Amino acid sequence: MSELKIRVLIAKPGLDGHDRGAKVVARALRDAGMEVIYTGLRQTPEMVAEAALQEDVDAVGLSILSGAHMALVPRVIELLKANRQEHVKVFLGGIVPDEDVPVLLQLGVIGIYGPGTLSETYVKDIRKAVKAAHA
Amino acid sequence: MTDLDLVQAVLAGDRLALARTLTYVENGTEQGKAALSGLFSHTGNAHLVGITGASGTGKSSLVNQLARHYRQPGDGELPRRVAVVAVDPTSPFTGGAILGDRIRMRDLAGDPGVFIRSMATRGSLGGIAFATAEVVQVLDAAGYDMILIETVGAGQSEVEIAHLAHTTVVVEAPGLGDDIQAIKAGILEIADVLVVNKADLAGVENTERALRGSLDLAHPLPQHFRHHAYQERVPGWDDKTELPELIWEPPILRTVAIDGTGIPGLAGAITAHRLHLDASGGWVLRERWRLQTELDMLLTSRLLEGFRSRLPAGVYEQALEDLLGRQLSPFQAVEKLVDMVV
Numbered sequence: 001m002s003e004l005k006i007r008v009l010i011a012k013p014g015l016d017g018h019d020r021g022a023k024v025v026a027r028a029l030r031d032a033g034m035e036v037i038y039t040g041l042r043q044t045p046e047m048v049a050e051a052a053l054q055e056d057v058d059a060v061g062l063s064i065l066s067g068a069h070m071a072l073v074p075r076v077i078e079l080l081k082a083n084r085q086e087h088v089k090v091f092l093g094g095i096v097p098d099e100d101v102p103v104l105l106q107l108g109v110i111g112i113y114g115p116g117t118l119s120e121t122y123v124k125d126i127r128k129a130v131k132a133a134h135a
Numbered sequence: 136m137t138d139l140d141l142v143q144a145v146l147a148g149d150r151l152a153l154a155r156t157l158t159y160v161e162n163g164t165e166q167g168k169a170a171l172s173g174l175f176s177h178t179g180n181a182h183l184v185g186i187t188g189a190s191g192t193g194k195s196s197l198v199n200q201l202a203r204h205y206r207q208p209g210d211g212e213l214p215r216r217v218a219v220v221a222v223d224p225t226s227p228f229t230g231g232a233i234l235g236d237r238i239r240m241r242d243l244a245g246d247p248g249v250f251i252r253s254m255a256t257r258g259s260l261g262g263i264a265f266a267t268a269e270v271v272q273v274l275d276a277a278g279y280d281m282i283l284i285e286t287v288g289a290g291q292s293e294v295e296i297a298h299l300a301h302t303t304v305v306v307e308a309p310g311l312g313d314d315i316q317a318i319k320a321g322i323l324e325i326a327d328v329l330v331v332n333k334a335d336l337a338g339v340e341n342t343e344r345a346l347r348g349s350l351d352l353a354h355p356l357p358q359h360f361r362h363h364a365y366q367e368r369v370p371g372w373d374d375k376t377e378l379p380e381l382i383w384e385p386p387i388l389r390t391v392a393i394d395g396t397g398i399p400g401l402a403g404a405i406t407a408h409r410l411h412l413d414a415s416g417g418w419v420l421r422e423r424w425r426l427q428t429e430l431d432m433l434l435t436s437r438l439l440e441g442f443r444s445r446l447p448a449g450v451y452e453q454a455l456e457d458l459l460g461r462q463l464s465p466f467q468a469v470e471k472l473v474d475m476v477v
Contacts, residue, residue, distance in 0.1 A: 004162055005230075005255075030231035035255050040238035047244040051237060054251055056154035084151050 006034045006130050007057045011048045012041050013076065014066045021093050021115070022063035028119035029061075029126070045072055049079035052088055058130040059089040059110075069096055069104070077107055089129040091122060138166060142173035145277050150250070153277050157252055160273055161266045171269055174276035179422065181218075181275040181282045182409055185300030187262060187322065190288025192308040193332040195221065195239035196392035197401075198283050202243050204402050205281050218250045218279035219243075220270055222263050224287050225255040232256075236285060250279060262286040262293025268429065271299065289322060297325035298428060301421055302408045304328045304401070307346065309338035323349060326385045328404045334389035334397065346387050383411050445476050 010026045012019055019041055026036045037055050039047070052060050060080070064072060073092065080088050092104065092112045101112055111125045144152030156174075159167030184201075186194050198219055205215040221236035232255035243249045252270065259265045263286055274282050286296050297303045305326035323329075323346070331342050386404050390397035412418040443451060454472055457463040463471065 005257075007158075026233055030226060030233050031229050033230040035225075035232045035234060035253075037234045037237060037253050040235075040241065043241075044244075047241070050244060051251075053150055054154055055253055056158045 004134075006059070006126065007037065007055060008034050008059045008061060008126065009037045009039065009048070009052050009055060009057045010061045010063070011039045011043050011051065012063050013043045013045055013048055013072045014064055014068045015042060016064070016066035017041055018065050019063065021065075022061075025061060025063070025093055025113075025119070025122070028123065032119075032123040032127075034126075045075040045079055048076050049083055049085075052080060052085060053083050057088060058133065059091065059126050061091050061093060064092065064094040064096075067095070069094070070100060073104055073109065074107055077109075087133045089126065089133065091126065093117075138169035138173065141166070141170050145170070145174060145273065146177060148278070150247075153250065153273070154252075156273050157270050160269045161254065161264075163266065167269075171272060174273055177276035178272045179275070180278075181271075181280055182302070182405075183271060183275075183282050183284060183300045184405055185284045185286065185296035185303040186306060187286040187289045187293065187296050187303065187325075188306030188330075188332075189308075189311060192288075192306045192311070193392045194285050194288075194306050195236045197304075197306060197330065197332060197390065197398075198236075198285050199240045199242055200390075200392050200395050200398045201283060201402060201405075202240070202249055202281075203395075204398050206243075206246060206248055208402070209399075214248065215280045216248045216278060217243075218252070218274040218277075218282045219285065220252050220254060220267060220274070220282065221285040222254045222256060222267060222287050225257050227258075230257075250274065250277075256287060259295075260293070261295030262289045263295050263299065268299050268425070294322060294325050298425060301412060301418065302327045302405050304330055304405070306330045306332050307342055308333040309336045309342045311342070327383065327408050328401070329385050329387045330390050330397075330401060331387065332390050332392050335391045339389065343387055343389070350385060350387070383408065383415075383417075442476060446472065447475070450475060 008029055010022050012022050026038050029036045037051065037057065039051055048060065048062070060076065062073060062076060069092065077090060080086065089110045090108065091110050095114065096104065096112050104112060110129045111122060113122050141152055141156055145156050156167070156170045159170060186198055188194055198221070202217045202219060205217050208214060219240065221234070223232055223234045223236060225232045234253035234255060236253060237251060240251055243251060254264050254267060254270065256264045263284065267284065271282055271284065284296060284300055286293060303325050305322055307329065309331065329346055331339055331346070388397055388400050388404060390401055412421065451472065454463065454468045458465060458468055
């Protein structure tokens, strides 16, 4: 195989049940030639990190519309580190207030993509970040 | 990490090393080949169970329930370490895939005795990926005793799983077709165990009757396997003697995967099939058959590679042009190319 496949986990941690956005992103990444592992609703950060480990993904996309991102995202990043998966890129979708954005980026999140984001934007960002991690 | 370190880490139960190795193997990298060579002597212990059937019959939910059962078997049985390999299709247009089997397997989260890996078919049409057999070898070496291999939603001819698994479970559900579907060649022929899932739905009797009818029409044969259409028989089998213990008749079981109804019975049938394979010599035969297939495949690609590198430059391309121009038939082209090297 000449070109390595990018594998992405799309997860919905927390309690909100709105997974339309997550499915749209999963589909867009599939159409960009990536392998997308979709976990379904109501995942704990522990479940997300475990799936990321077993599937050896390059990136994890978290969709959160419940407002709990400041609790869930740092926890997922912490667990990925504990599993020696520092190289895994984390990106977010859903509703994130502007004032939280710098804090999350500081934690290492590569991008936050709210409603209306063009799929080209995150496809490009993910490709670039994964390529950099492999280099 | 060196190749040797990786192998040692996998054998020591390092889950990240295992996940990494599976990626290398799936991508066919040199690290993957080195790891497979290092791990191979540790394989051959796991019971490989294939779960196949049409889309929407409940394969993922059944795998979830079976894995739960093996983790908490009850009746004083010891829990088994379970690996799941779940295959979903790759898009023929973009090369991307959505792997969604984990959605139905959330009950297994948090259990260190379970390892779930999703795979895309990456162009393979047989219902599993080209690298599935190798991924399974790595999991076998890593000490998983039960390996459940879930195929893509399979219709009639996705029968590759029977070449890989020791025990093939074919899952049906009520309302999916008339009884002529059940006597066509293909997927029903490979079943060691037949399951009618969603058995709480109307029409379960009809589905079961159609399956039973199709099995009754089949003349029970001793375990045999086709390698390039050659038949092999269980050693000791003689057409004139009846050896009923060598004949396995696939049981038909009802399950309701969402609430776990019928799961202990299914696990029991899978165990019974394993015991049958041990007693009849079928286990060894299947192993030998599978390894021969793998050997032939690797040998073919290696020889082709070596052969092409020995041809003078441009000759292969010229032969292809001659084929396109209909100046040579494919048989003549092969003769010409082989004569040049041999």
